[in-house]
Amino acid sequence: MIFKYWNDQCVIYQHSSGDTHLLSRTNAKILELLRLQTPEQVIIDYIMSESIASNVEDASNILEVTSKSFDRLNLLLA
Amino acid sequence: MDIDSGVSYRQLSKLTSTSGFKFRVGPFHLRLTSKLPSISAHLHQHYNHYPRLEADAFIDFHLSVDRRSGIRSVIKPQVIFALDGYQPFTPLPLDQAAAQFEWGFNWCIAGSMHQYLIIHSAVIEKNGVSIIMPGQPGSGKSTLCAALLFEGWRLLSDEMALISLADLTIQPVPRPVSLKNKSIDIIRHHYSNAKFSALINGTSKGTVCNLEAPLESIRQQDIPANPGLIVFPKYDSKARPFIRPKEKANACIELIDNTFNFNILQGQGFQAITDIIDKADCYDIGYQNLQQALDAIEEIAGAQD
Amino acid sequence: MNIIAKIDSTLLIQFLRNTSVLDNISPKIYDWETLIRQARHANLLSRIAVLLKQSEIFESIPGKPKLHFLNAIKLSQAHERSARWEMQDIHKVLSPHNISFILLKGCAYIWQKNNASLGRLFGDTDILVKKVDIRKAEKILVHNGWVTTKLDEYDQRYYRNWMHEIPPLHHTSRHTTLDVHHSIIPPIIKSGFNITRLWEDAIEDKENAGLFTLSLPDMILHSATHLFQEGEFDNGLRDLVDLDTLMRQYDASNNDWNALITRAQDLDLARFLYFAMAYCKKILGTPIPDSTLLQAQKNSTLSFMKIWLFDKLFTRVLCPAHSTCNPRGLKLVSFLLFIRSHWIRMPLHILIPHLLIKSHR
Numbered sequence: 214m215i216f217k218y219w220n221d222q223c224v225i226y227q228h229s230s231g232d233t234h235l236l237s238r239t240n241a242k243i244l245e246l247l248r249l250q251t252p253e254q255v256i257i258d259y260i261m262s263e264s265i266a267s268n269v270e271d272a273s274n275i276l277e278v279t280s281k282s283f284d285r286l287n288l289l290l291a
Numbered sequence: 292m293d294i295d296s297g298v299s300y301r302q303l304s305k306l307t308s309t310s311g312f313k314f315r316v317g318p319f320h321l322r323l324t325s326k327l328p329s330i331s332a333h334l335h336q337h338y339n340h341y342p343r344l345e346a347d348a349f350i351d352f353h354l355s356v357d358r359r360s361g362i363r364s365v366i367k368p369q370v371i372f373a374l375d376g377y378q379p380f381t382p383l384p385l386d387q388a389a390a391q392f393e394w395g396f397n398w399c400i401a402g403s404m405h406q407y408l409i410i411h412s413a414v415i416e417k418n419g420v421s422i423i424m425p426g427q428p429g430s431g432k433s434t435l436c437a438a439l440l441f442e443g444w445r446l447l448s449d450e451m452a453l454i455s456l457a458d459l460t461i462q463p464v465p466r467p468v469s470l471k472n473k474s475i476d477i478i479r480h481h482y483s484n485a486k487f488s489a490l491i492n493g494t495s496k497g498t499v500c501n502l503e504a505p506l507e508s509i510r511q512q513d514i515p516a517n518p519g520l521i522v523f524p525k526y527d528s529k530a531r532p533f534i535r536p537k538e539k540a541n542a543c544i545e546l547i548d549n550t551f552n553f554n555i556l557q558g559q560g561f562q563a564i565t566d567i568i569d570k571a572d573c574y575d576i577g578y579q580n581l582q583q584a585l586d587a588i589e590e591i592a593g594a595q596d
Numbered sequence: 597m598n599i600i601a602k603i604d605s606t607l608l609i610q611f612l613r614n615t616s617v618l619d620n621i622s623p624k625i626y627d628w629e630t631l632i633r634q635a636r637h638a639n640l641l642s643r644i645a646v647l648l649k650q651s652e653i654f655e656s657i658p659g660k661p662k663l664h665f666l667n668a669i670k671l672s673q674a675h676e677r678s679a680r681w682e683m684q685d686i687h688k689v690l691s692p693h694n695i696s697f698i699l700l701k702g703c704a705y706i707w708q709k710n711n712a713s714l715g716r717l718f719g720d721t722d723i724l725v726k727k728v729d730i731r732k733a734e735k736i737l738v739h740n741g742w743v744t745t746k747l748d749e750y751d752q753r754y755y756r757n758w759m760h761e762i763p764p765l766h767h768t769s770r771h772t773t774l775d776v777h778h779s780i781i782p783p784i785i786k787s788g789f790n791i792t793r794l795w796e797d798a799i800e801d802k803e804n805a806g807l808f809t810l811s812l813p814d815m816i817l818h819s820a821t822h823l824f825q826e827g828e829f830d831n832g833l834r835d836l837v838d839l840d841t842l843m844r845q846y847d848a849s850n851n852d853w854n855a856l857i858t859r860a861q862d863l864d865l866a867r868f869l870y871f872a873m874a875y876c877k878k879i880l881g882t883p884i885p886d887s888t889l890l891q892a893q894k895n896s897t898l899s900f901m902k903i904w905l906f907d908k909l910f911t912r913v914l915c916p917a918h919s920t921c922n923p924r925g926l927k928l929v930s931f932l933l934f935i936r937s938h939w940i941r942m943p944l945h946i947l948i949p950h951l952l953i954k955s956h957r
Binding site for chain 2: 628629633636637658660661663664666667668670671673674677678917918919
Binding site for chain 2: 215217219220222223224226228231233235
């Protein structure tokens with residue numbers, strides 16, 4: 214995967230499918246760190262759930278948003 | 292580059308209906324055969340001054356635009372576009388032949404010229420400043436592009452930005468500017484010296500016609516441009532006009548959505564797009580009428596110096 | 597010029613028969629343009645591009661034709677990526693339900709990365725499941741983003757009762773097509789073919805349980821059956837190139853031609869193997885010994901008259917149809933072969949109404 218950062222956002226390109234995703238910088242950084250230890254499929258599922266969630270949540274409270282992201286990730290990794 | 296002085300309609304027509312009209316548009320070598328008078332007329336009006344090819348020059352695309360044969364052709368005449376005998380489109384009514392050729396030529400480029408990143412957008416340039424205007428529906432990019440040509444801007448393309456993967460320069464492919472429906476009236480109203488082809492009614496896009504590409508743009512078709520500005524125009528007659536710098540990540544996603552051959556170029560395509568976004572300044576503009584759009588463009592371009 | 601001479605003089609054919617034919621030419625004056633045009637028309641441009649890239653001559657090819665080849669290679673690489681993604685997704689969907697499937701044709705070559713996958717463009721995904729699993733497989737796929745083709749009742753019956761596949765499935769977001777088969781011979785034909793035999797020799801992928809490909813001899817037989825049974829020759833030369841490549845690979849791994857002939861006989865596919873061998877040898881120069889071909893011909897049990905007639909038809913329809921090598925009467929030949937394919941798939945009393953209904957659409 215290629216991670217490209219501009220300001221508060223990140224565009225991710227996934228080689229195997231050719232898909233691109235837009236994520237917040239924080240979430241993308243989390244993913245980059247985990248990437249080495251996590252199967253690619255989990256990363257993809259996480260990105261998809263983030264894309265859906267980010268449309269719904271209020272992005273003003275970064276801390277709350279980030280901790281919710283962690284919860285989702287934990288569920289997937291469990 | 293010297294433009295060709297051109298030949299008479301009769302000579303061109305004879306050539307096209309026999310061995311084929313061989314010419315170069317940007318980097319592409321074409322040979323077009325057709326027995327249709329409307330095609331010869333289209334070539335005579337729009338392509339008569341493009342460089343001709345030597346007899347032994349390599350041809351990229353052997354194209355034909357001809358009347359469909361068979362019983363149906365008597366009742367409902369139709370035209371078929373073919374690349375080397377292969378027909379990518381369903382036949383269209385005969386009077387849409389010129390439009391069919393232009394769409395077919397687009398298809399040839401977008402379908403096979405993967406030495407370029409090919410973005411659905413207009414590209415213009417003035418004083419070393421280039422603007423890529425991606426073409427979402429409702430953007431009004433074609434009208435805006437056409438108008439800018441009368442304001443001193445060079446035409447690189449009205450339909451496809453060809454970005455070389457080797458060095459990220461923009462390759463010009465100046466061609467007749469395709470306008471449809473209201474755009475035609477707007478341009479006619481603003482620019483009395485605009486030269487159009489005949490109107491073609493009833494196409495899948497409505498009424499279309501072609502505006503002649505400026506000769507000076509054709510003359511400069513071998514001079515590439517560097518990416519400088521990416522402007523995403525949006526026409527809305529009810530909303531207040533605006534100029535806003537655009538978040539690069541959002542610009543990246545939108546540019547990818549407008550790239551014809553993104554899936555084919557894979558990682559190399561993604562890299563090229565991110566490199567262009569890194570280099571260029573990105574803006575969203577909203578406008579209610581053509582003059583506001585022109586003013587916005589001049590303001591953004593002016594800020595580049 | 598007679599048709600054999602026409603075929604022999606076609607640049608594309610010369611190259612396919614023997615890629616080293618270009619070792620002795622001068623890249624600056626060789627007619628790359630005609631080669632490209634013929635190859636593009638036969639849907640083989642990516643293939644010859646990949647083969648050329650492997651040769652020493654590639655760097656000396658002049659700029660413009662070289663660009664066409666490089667672009668054709670890019671296209672096939674993108675197709676390969678797309679095919680892999682499809683197959684992995686299908687496996688992800690079917691394996692939790694313990695539904696095994698065999699990859700067929702192009703996607704199998706790409707999955708296995710065998711020689712037939714070089715420069716192969718990928719269209720629909722074709723898989724084979726067991727007849728007992730087909731309804732369940734369809735249901736599961738439909739629950740996972742696939743949609744069945746809208747067909748009227750007549751066409752639904754055509755597929756489900758007479759043919760060996762369900763109507764094509766389309767993926768809603770990727771816009772790809774999946775054909776799910778349960779056999780390679782339509783059930784309506786009286787034949788000694790038994791699909792279980794293919795499953796017996798199928799090879800399971802080590803990392804993806806439930807995902808199979810056919811053994812090499814069975815891949816050859818399936819490809820031969822598909823080409824000479826279906827009656828659709830739009831990609832005829834491309835399909836013949838697949839067969840030629842697979843058979844050369846079979847020969848190179850020191851497999852024994854007799855074993856292939858015997859297998860065809862066992863599966864009641866001898867006729868199709870004969871056609872495959874005859875036309876691969878004739879058009880593409882596959883190194884099949886004369887004795888093998890003779891044995892295949894005997895096993896096919898075709899009358900001399902039929903062999904002669906089919907020879908006229910198949911030779912025409914399989915050679916490149918580009919304007920630089922276009923045999924006369926191609927449309928009629930294609931039509932006759934199309935009719936024939938339906939004739940062998942259906943008894944006459946079903947065929948005639950079927951063709952009448954189709955022609956009224």
